[in-house]
Amino acid sequence: MGLARLAELHGVATGYAPSPGSDAPVPDDTVVSVLAALGVDASTPAAVSAALSHAESAAESRLLPPTLVLWSPPDGAGAGTGAEGARAEEGVDRPLPAALTALPAGSTLRVEVEHWQSARGETVELPGVAPVPVAARVPTTPSAWARLPLGVHRLSAEAPDGRTEHAVLVVAPERVPQAPARTHGFLVQLYSLLSARSWGMGDLGDLAELATWSGRSLGAGFVQINPLHAAVPGAPTDPSPYRPSSRRFPDPIHLRIEAVPEYAYVHGPDRERLDALVEKAAALREAVLGKRPDTETGRTGEYGELIDRDAVWELKRAALEILDRVPLGPGRHADYCDFLAAQGRALEDHATWCALTEVHGSRWRDWPEGLRDPRSAETSAARARLLDRIDFHCRLAWLTDGQLADASRAAREAGMAVGIVHDLAVGVHPDGADAWAQQDAFADGISVGAPPDAFNALGQDWGLPPWRPDVLAASGYAPYRGLLQGLLRHAGALRIDHVMGLFRLWWVPEGQPPTHGTYVRYDAEAMLAVLALEAHRSGAVVIGEDLGTVEPGVREALERRGVLGTSVLWFERDWDGTGRPLPPESWREGCVATATTHDLPSTAARLTGEHVELRHRLGLLTRPLEQEQSDEHAEVAEWLGCLTRLGLLPGGDGDEEETIRAVYRFLLRTPARMVGVWLPDAVGDRRPQNLPGTWDQYPNWRLPVADARGRPMALEDLAASPRLHRLAEVLRHA
Template sequence: MKVSLTDQLAELRGIESNYIDAWGKPMEVEPQSKHRILEAMGYDLKDEQQLQHQIQQESEQAWLEPLDPVMVKRQNEQLVIALRLPIELVNDEMILRIHTEQGAEVEQRVVAAEGELIDAAHIQDGEFQEYLIDVNQSLELGYHQLSLLAEDEDEIASMRLIIAPQACYKPEAIDRGQKVWGLSVQLYCLRSEHNWGIGDFSDLCYLLEQAAEQGAHFVGLNPIHALYPANPDACSPYAPSSRRWLNFIYLDVTAIDGFEQPEVQKLVNSSEFQARLGHLRNVDYVDYQGVTELKLQALDLLFEHYNQQYLKGNTRQNRSFKAFTEAGGESLQILACYDALQEHLKKQGKDYWGWPVFPKGLQEYHLPEVAKFRKAHGQRIKFYLFLQWQAALQLEKAHKLAEQKQMCIGIYRDLAVGVSEGSAEIWGNKALYATDASVGAPPDILGPLGQDWGLPPMDPQQLYRQQYQPVIDLFRSNMQSCGALRIDHVMALLRLWWVPKGNSAKKGSYVYYPVDDLLGILALESQRNQVLVIGEDLGTVPEEIRQTLASNGVYSYRVFFFEQAEDGGFFSPGHYPEQSMATLTTHDMPTLTGYWHCLDLELGKSLDLYPSEEILKELYDSRHDNKQRILDTLHGHGSVPEWMGRYVEQVGMSKELNHGLQLHMATGSSALLSLQLEDWLEMDKPVNVPGTSSEYPNWQRKLSKPLESVFSSEALQGLARGLTERRQNASDGE
């Protein structure tokens, strides 16, 4: 086979041949990696003749479609569309008609040949020509429909036309220079006197209220996407079943109307239930299986009453429920059906972890057998719809509370980079995903072996053909009930590291996405929902994309421990970009205590995460040097007491050092400062260890103290006052 043919195809499909790694070294992608990615995109590379036929078919298909599926333009940008027609039609007068989202209708008459000829091709014994046509219309922001009509008004073709703003939304306070701080937390890890062994939306309300009283302006959450009710131990918030919907496990069951019913109370007050509840509250790691069983037991009874009482007539509740399910559309129905189906298969003793192991007739949502299942199990599907509705109501209540407390951001949510292979999202739209590949990262500082996250990527060509609707839905749904959205691995808008199935994580390649279009849609949804956007731009990041993100109003994510100069010194937070969110650590890093005492390196060694003793020794040596530099920085800025030692060998982690680091960050120039609640509590165990699955209890460790006691601590109240004061001084330019 001619290598040039596959290389040409790889380039056409946006597969990178070379890249710069995290250490600044140029790297070349192995041909085998590119070939495997092309196969994951659906190309047959074993037969050169078949491959040429596929490429020809794709080319012909593009020529046979007069208009592109979708076009994204910024407001006030000149509208120019590409129009492809058989040569015999290029001199005919046609109508371009635009139905705007606002309900208006505008049109102009065009003759293709009067535009600029940019290409021509012979397709099926006929000549086709492509012209650029100026559209002389000024359109409002939004999603519009452009149609090409013949003289007799017959529609020839249509396309989606998206008009986007120049940049994402900024809250007024942030726009005028106010610098704020907030707390970030994994919602599941919250302990309280009232929850059922896992943090819930009522805990979130309490946390927001208390944080606001201490001067915080936001609470940042881990992804709260829908997971798997039938498989609770699949608990990673970054490997969800659907990113559009919520994890019902965060429901406060006691806050749902109907909890007071005698049959529910009888269950909950039984000695067995109370004993299990006490155990779930007291354990140091979330028992997802136990919590899910307990909540579903109570929710089953509660729904029985609620459905009978409210969801069968013309009640206020039923009208609200129906409006919610109607707005949720097919995506919500897919998730509820998937949850019910997994549960059903599990009860039957069949394989159920995900659609790849379902019976053949149930492996896609749009199959006839699934329709039969929906009809036969409508009541159970309604139950899962009900849980989504209640979760949305409870999250919205927390959002409203943040607004009442005049937090300028309130809740900030987190959008995961993908969904797991056995997800409802893929089950409902298989054409969109390359299931023979996975998203990950090439080797970098956090993961020297590279990372494979087990998340099948969206195929950029399919995303384009679906008129970007999947990402519109994603952005829009994740901007509900919040004031900011953090986009995990924001580089996914530009490129994703694809790892073909069976390859090691380092044997992948970057695949490029239509970044300008995706950023335009992000800006449109951000402005409409009045949500600030933060892009997690860590790892291997080309400098030009940072500039592109900044010009689109996306806030950078600056982690203190990564902000080092070439000489090894740490940049002062006063030099961070104003358009950024600064933080000390993340969920993928050790806590402050863990970092200072090298507990993460000790843990990594026990988990065999390092290829050799030499690499581990280098990491220890580097950590020692970094800690000394950090200590120098803190003393240089007067962020720690004079009495504290100046040599790292003499200084262990202490409350003074912990608070000094946090207060040091508060003097910085970033508009936002996010601090981990774990570090307020001086905890040592990490949330997540990248590169592990079952080796470490990721996403399970709870906070060391209940919420009620966190904010009663005089030391933490003093820390909060110091943070607020320094943020105000930074706002005033002091």
């Protein structure tokens, strides 16, 4: 009983529901391990008793929680972005956090307003709020609470007995920004979209071209891409964009080398070396696109020449070393200095980790002991020795930021209603820069995953360390705020992978199978408030990937804050009734509607059943092939019947291309705010970009976009594709 109560006080679950209507207990040793990762000793009954006594005593004596949230009504307080523009109108309801109304009578509050919002850095006195009930109306004369601008402020409370505590007060808009109108756009893994100018994988120049072409010529309102987070270097590098070194900074592998301004000013022997690299890059690109064989590797096989991230980075890194020797002009240098100042210690830590990996390898836990601590004297000395290399990596971050800005500007100038939709991975690699720089914020000896469910009896372990909710709250969610600010700098929208992680995550203790994990809860209100605030500041739409196991109330909470969900055609059924395909008018409005994702079969593969055959060849089926094929055929036939009844497929089971167009006609009939077209669907690509459950059995994250026969297609080929334009006509007419 004591362990269960202790776990409850720290947000650790002692049971979960693997399927609706069923309950499963969490092993006690799992609870003990998870509490240990939160700094709580529960290893013995005596330790549990002591920890419980301490936790309950602290809760009773605490004046304020570490972080509080004050929601700002949409048309009242906080309507503007500055301190003056954020003043409330008279008579606006602004419910106060319950923790404030529970303060002892006679308590005094002081708020130091965040300088980001208030040029004067004013201090607002808030005396005697205890008698004010939560639902009270703000007085008709402007109150101090109503005058608080949007932002992250410092709150101090002094009780009559002299106790004083400090907290962070997040004043956030009630909803994130919304897309200005119903719109459609493309979903694509950027690395898979090569052009005649990229160096063996898609880059930020290709992203700008795609946005300009699809926005101007096809009326697309957005382009959604995979995470561009920095990867962990290695041999080979993990190609998954969802297991990065850092989510805070993008990977310079996405740079378009020729678009770096200093490229034009390389002369002499360096120009000869640079030109030789350009020629090698052309050969690498042409090998991937099948224009000519790669004579060095001679690679052949079922999937053709794969995207080789390590080979691309070897060439780009050599080119960037040359460009780094070109002095910056006065204007460029001033811009670089401003970037360094704005990014501060976060960038210095990231660049230091990058420089240290060049000397000691990418596994920072194997470094000399002193260097494992980013704040140690040994690390400080290493910073001084490696100053040139640290500056090199800072400069790469600056260059990448500049090209991200260029792509965003290209999308806006093309008339896109939303623009570039960036993606936030659910976590970071345990050996990466973020895990090194923010060790106190991550739970040691824990990885994130998913519990057993009806689709996966073994559960999942993603190998990503989770943030500690207690440390986040104590810091005022500083790591989370910094992450969002970096990602939203040049984003028209942000997609959050596994958005349920804002509420709870499945923690798996090191050495245990995923079945021996448990849920740990986060302060969802604070997480959503910070998200709403930062999205408001950048004017960005927010999309949550809410597929899979979603606890009751999560989708409703996200909808209340204006966060769009993700609805995939094949999953949208009347689960509470007939189980049949959900008619288009019954879909939710607040979502991105799509036919597939990077983790699912393409629409062509689904319609033809080729994805079942692929899984059979790789030994991934859990039932006989004939049974899998029969069930798949029945599901597809049911959807085809639905499309036919709605008049979207007049000829019945038409040809593949016409059926794919009918699928997107269906999506356009839904009220979904955004409709996403998987770009490979537009040319009949059969191959998934990622096949869950595989590692080296399938070339995950390394395939270029290809046509129906598996021939790679460059961006120029896509732009000229009659098949793509026939699908675009469907979108344009809608």
